[in-house]
Amino acid sequence: MQVFYADQFVLPLPTGHRFPMGKYRLLRDRLAEELPEIRLAQARPATDGELALVHTPAYIQAIADGSVDPKILREIGFPWSQAMAERARRSVGATIAACRTAFEQGVAANIAGGTHHAYPDRGGGFCVFNDAAVAARLMQAERVRTQRAPLRVAVIDLDVHQGNGTARIFRDDPTVFTLSLHGQKNFPFRKEASDLDVDLPDGTGDDAYLHALERALDELAHRFDPGLVIYLAGADPHEGDRLGRLKLTWDGLEARDRRVFDWAWQRGVPLAFAMAGGYGHRLEDTVQVQVNTFAVALAYARRWHNRPR
Secondary structure, eight states, rough: OEEEEESSOOOOOOOTTTSSSHHHHHHHHHEEEEEHTOEEEEOOOOOHHHHHTSSSSHHHHHHTOOOHHHHHHHHTTTTTOOHHHHHHHHHHHHHHHHHHHHHHHHHEEESSSSOTOTTTBBBBTTBSSEEEHHHHHHHHHHHHHHHHOOOOOEEEOOOSSSHHHHHHHHTTTTTTEEEEEEETTTOSSSOOOOSEEEEOOOOOOOHHHHHHHHHHHHHHHOOOOOOEEEEOOOTTTBTTBTTTTBOHHHHHHHHHHHHHHHHHTTTTTOOEEEOOOBSSSSSHHHHHHHHHHHHHHHHHHHHHHHSSS
């Protein structure tokens, strides 16, 4: 299974910053050590033209040269730096590469990504550019150009925080279906309307979560027939997450991942996934949730490899 990364760009964050920047390198090291069938590749940066499929030219330029409105930087939660700008581009590039690879191999991934709070003209919630939205738009453009056929994309967002930026970007687009399961009382406190939102109360555990997910996937299947799935596999629904407020166990999160991958596999739909959020009280717990997701994904990648041609 092909996996793309950009963890060589480390943001110079102040001491005590809430964002666990070290998780990306730890995850890559764990994958290299424990799942040798995964092929790791450095992501290229997204170009201005690719970013402009979603983001305004003025915002793209402001991130590039550091002229970002301080209010927007506060909403993003990162100080501007050249590393911040480059990492944001590479994170989008990794999801683009994962989507292209998924069409060829069935399953592929971005070690980071899932930056679903970014809007066309601003970022927020540790998100600079919206990688899933840019990748979806670019895959649609490439499919029309190469195959002269429309592409319908489902974004299955299982980060604990609602994908407000993604919902706003695609709110009037019938070719992209946005599904979000998230904490009802969690950030962002002003939600956007996804095509399907499932609000979960604080303390939701495995059984209630998985029941809600199954119902949501059934409704997605009833309403939409995608040619590509982009899955945001957030680790932050875990019971040990500082910002999550849900109570999923290791087994519950693994079952969640299996349901999503199986949903795509049963329909023969390629799936690209990104890791989205994870803010465990113990960084090792967040990384373990993510390693478990990759182990599930690898099993489905083997199925794709061995399927009849």
